[in-house]
Amino acid sequence: MLLCRRQQLLKPQLLNPTNLFLRRYGVPPAVLNSDPRLDKTVQVTNSRGVNIIHDPLLSKGTAFSIAERERLSIRGLVPPRCQEMDKQLLRVKRNLDDCRTPLAKFVFLAALQDRNETLFYKLIINHLDELAGIIYTPTVGLACLRSHAIYRRSRGMYFSTQDRGSMSAMVYNWPHEEVDVIVVTDGSRVLGLGDLGCNGMQIPIGKLSLYVAAGGIRPRAVLPVVLDVGTNNQSLLNDPLYMGMGHPRIEGEEYYSFVDEWVTAVKSRWPNALIQFEDFKYPHAYNLLNKYRNSMTCFNDDIQSTSAITLAGLLAGLKARGMKQEDLDQERIICCGSGSAGVGVVEGIVDCMVAQGRVKSREEAYSRVWMMDQHGLLGNPQLSAEAGHIAPSNGKRAALDELQRCYVKKDLPDGLTLEEVVERVKPTAILGLTGVRGVFTEKAIRTMAKYTEKPLVFPLSNPDTHAECTAEEAFKWTDGRAIFASGSPFEDVPLPNGRIGRTNQCNNSYSFPGLGLGITVSRANRVTSSMFMETARTIADMASPSQLKEGILFPGVANLRDVSLAVGTRVCEVAYEEGVATANLKEGEVLSEVVKNSMYTPEYVPLVHYTKY
Numbered sequence: 001m002l003l004c005r006r007q008q009l010l011k012p013q014l015l016n017p018t019n020l021f022l023r024r025y026g027v028p029p030a031v032l033n034s035d036p037r038l039d040k041t042v043q044v045t046n047s048r049g050v051n052i053i054h055d056p057l058l059s060k061g062t063a064f065s066i067a068e069r070e071r072l073s074i075r076g077l078v079p080p081r082c083q084e085m086d087k088q089l090l091r092v093k094r095n096l097d098d099c100r101t102p103l104a105k106f107v108f109l110a111a112l113q114d115r116n117e118t119l120f121y122k123l124i125i126n127h128l129d130e131l132a133g134i135i136y137t138p139t140v141g142l143a144c145l146r147s148h149a150i151y152r153r154s155r156g157m158y159f160s161t162q163d164r165g166s167m168s169a170m171v172y173n174w175p176h177e178e179v180d181v182i183v184v185t186d187g188s189r190v191l192g193l194g195d196l197g198c199n200g201m202q203i204p205i206g207k208l209s210l211y212v213a214a215g216g217i218r219p220r221a222v223l224p225v226v227l228d229v230g231t232n233n234q235s236l237l238n239d240p241l242y243m244g245m246g247h248p249r250i251e252g253e254e255y256y257s258f259v260d261e262w263v264t265a266v267k268s269r270w271p272n273a274l275i276q277f278e279d280f281k282y283p284h285a286y287n288l289l290n291k292y293r294n295s296m297t298c299f300n301d302d303i304q305s306t307s308a309i310t311l312a313g314l315l316a317g318l319k320a321r322g323m324k325q326e327d328l329d330q331e332r333i334i335c336c337g338s339g340s341a342g343v344g345v346v347e348g349i350v351d352c353m354v355a356q357g358r359v360k361s362r363e364e365a366y367s368r369v370w371m372m373d374q375h376g377l378l379g380n381p382q383l384s385a386e387a388g389h390i391a392p393s394n395g396k397r398a399a400l401d402e403l404q405r406c407y408v409k410k411d412l413p414d415g416l417t418l419e420e421v422v423e424r425v426k427p428t429a430i431l432g433l434t435g436v437r438g439v440f441t442e443k444a445i446r447t448m449a450k451y452t453e454k455p456l457v458f459p460l461s462n463p464d465t466h467a468e469c470t471a472e473e474a475f476k477w478t479d480g481r482a483i484f485a486s487g488s489p490f491e492d493v494p495l496p497n498g499r500i501g502r503t504n505q506c507n508n509s510y511s512f513p514g515l516g517l518g519i520t521v522s523r524a525n526r527v528t529s530s531m532f533m534e535t536a537r538t539i540a541d542m543a544s545p546s547q548l549k550e551g552i553l554f555p556g557v558a559n560l561r562d563v564s565l566a567v568g569t570r571v572c573e574v575a576y577e578e579g580v581a582t583a584n585l586k587e588g589e590v591l592s593e594v595v596k597n598s599m600y601t602p603e604y605v606p607l608v609h610y611t612k613y
């Protein structure tokens with residue numbers, strides 16, 4: 001009886017039972033097979049009435065058709081006029097524009113996401129340029145700082161120290177069977193803002209909103225997670241509104257076995273899900289990546305996808321100066337910050353130089369990069385002593401790890417200041433991954449500009465208040481000659497000669513949505529290094545010659561969906577080339593079309609009620 005009724009409502013298109021429909025709507029194979037006419041242009045639910053209105057994945061607000069209201073028992077529960085999405089968009093945009101501060105906009109958008117995800121994503125996609133800076137950096141940073149104060153409704157899952165021993169049961173509390181992408185943080189290094197404990201939840205939420213809006217992952221297939229292992233942030237611990245565990249962070253073996261329990265639990269329910277590690281402090285970030293990268297589908301965003309976009313910036317920067325991508329070995333690069341992101345970025349650069357074959361060895365590639373940390377240059381302490389002064393780093397710097405040691409400059413004194421290094425090295429590019437405002441000093445940048453016609457100045461730390469310098473400073477100190485890219489958005493800068501100093505956003509938001517798209521479409525069982533290098537190359541090729549001439553390295557944020565499609569397609573190809581793809585391609589299928597067609601677009605589809613008795 002029910003099936004007959006349902007059949008009347010469905011479009012008469014034949015579907016292959018193995019297609020995405022199964023995954024998208026959670027219809028059991030038995031049902032699908034009994035009704036081959038089901039089409040992905042309908043959504044099946046076992047909810048009814050007010051439960052539909054209050055489910056953000058199903059709700060259409062005022063847009064339910066009269067037929068839907070009838071068959072879903074929601075007649076009278078919404079205002080009488082059936083208003084389509086265009087009217088709703090008008091209303092929410094007006095309301096949004098009335099919000100006075102970025103944080104108020106953030107709260108408004110979060111509430112919209114909690115009411116109606118389809119409308120939320122439509123709004124975000126239509127205004128990506130304007131709204132990426134609200135749901136993502138810089139405003140998401142502020143939202144993390146204030147998360148305990150602006151809390152309205154829970155989103156995602158929290159696993160805390162009081163959940164040890166229960167995680168494999170807890171994962172079944174998540175209401176959705178299908179999870180494609182999980183972004184997980186322990187809140188230990190949130191952007192450049194430090195340890196924010198479970199307030200860090202806003203970061204996985206924001207990242208996953210971009211996974212959906214830019215990468216076309218389905219909203220019901222994403223899961224934001226916080227691992228609450230305590231916090232060392234005393235002001236949060238003292239705050240009566242703080243919602244996380246009220247103890248200092250657990251460390252060492254206790255910490256790693258906690259994460260291990262979570263990984264095991266998640267893999268037991270969603271063995272194919274991609275896990276993105278996000279904003280874990282150093283060295284946990286590396287230790288976790290190294291522990292899990294060869295046994296499951298995971299990557300670390302700060303280490304690996306930041307490396308992809310920064311490499312893309314450098315490769316495009318070469319072209320913007322009339323050189324070729326293959327000339328990367330011609331660069332002299334100072335990297336301020338030798339933590340997770342810094343080391344990840346320089347390793348990606350070295351990998352690329354080696355792959356290009358212009359350097360004879362990895363060691364030769366290391367020689368093109370000068371690494372600094374808060375104690376100055378990673379150099380030779382012996383030379384500092386011989387020069388008669390104690391290296392500023394002496395006794396203060398923790399022992400360098402294996403990767404950091406590769407970048408130590410034996411021919412330069414340890415602990416040299418940035419200005420001293422710039423004077424000696426005459427860099428062509430300077431990268432900031434310190435999380436500290438003002439690290440790029442006027443003297444350092446002016447000196448750099450003395451020796452380099454078009455210096456690449458990349459203050460990549462987030463949010464904008466923690467950038468190593470501002471766009472205005474970079475252009476002023478280089479007489480408008482800088483090629484500028486920052487982690488958080490900066491406005492273009494009008495220059496005295498009437499030209500415009502173009503700013504670029506060099507943020508992993510250009511890389512991770514496409515990576516996730518390619519990985520999930522190919523069902524890759526591993527995330528390989530080539531995926532990141534190919535992501536870089538793909539993005540580096542996207543700016544037009546006229547844009548490059550103006551100093552524009554990437555398509556604007558408004559084009560993130562196109563960037564993700566291009567990256568997703570290339571990553572998918574790499575997955576098949578390297579034999580890590582597990583999804584079967586059908587004869588004659590064109591990969592770019594498969595990827596494109598799999599991308600979620602926020603549209604209302606007819607809702608169908610179905611319960612299996």
Ligand SMILES: NC(=O)C1=CN([C@@H]2O[C@H](COP(=O)(O)OP(=O)(O)OC[C@H]3O[C@@H](n4cnc5c(N)ncnc54)[C@H](O)[C@@H]3O)[C@@H](O)[C@H]2O)C=CC1
Pocket residue numbers: 189190191192193281282301302303306336337338339340341342372373374375376432433434435436439460461462463466486487488506507508509
């Ligand atoms: N644009 C983007 O896509 C991304 C940007 N980032 C940003 O990078 C920053 C760092 O992130 P992580 O590497 O994960 O942090 P981290 O804590 O692992 O590393 C920070 C590094 O900066 C160094 N440092 C601190 N003060 C310094 C100073 N005055 N001079 C030179 N070095 C100094 C520290 O010694 C440490 O090596 C954060 O602000 C984050 O927002 C991170 C990932 C992606």
Ligand SMILES: CC(=O)C(=O)O
Pocket residue numbers: 137190191192279301302461462487507508509
């Ligand atoms: C963008 C990013 O992942 C970060 O700043 O940590």
Ligand SMILES: [Mg+2]
Pocket residue numbers: 191278279301302
């Ligand atoms: Mg991050």
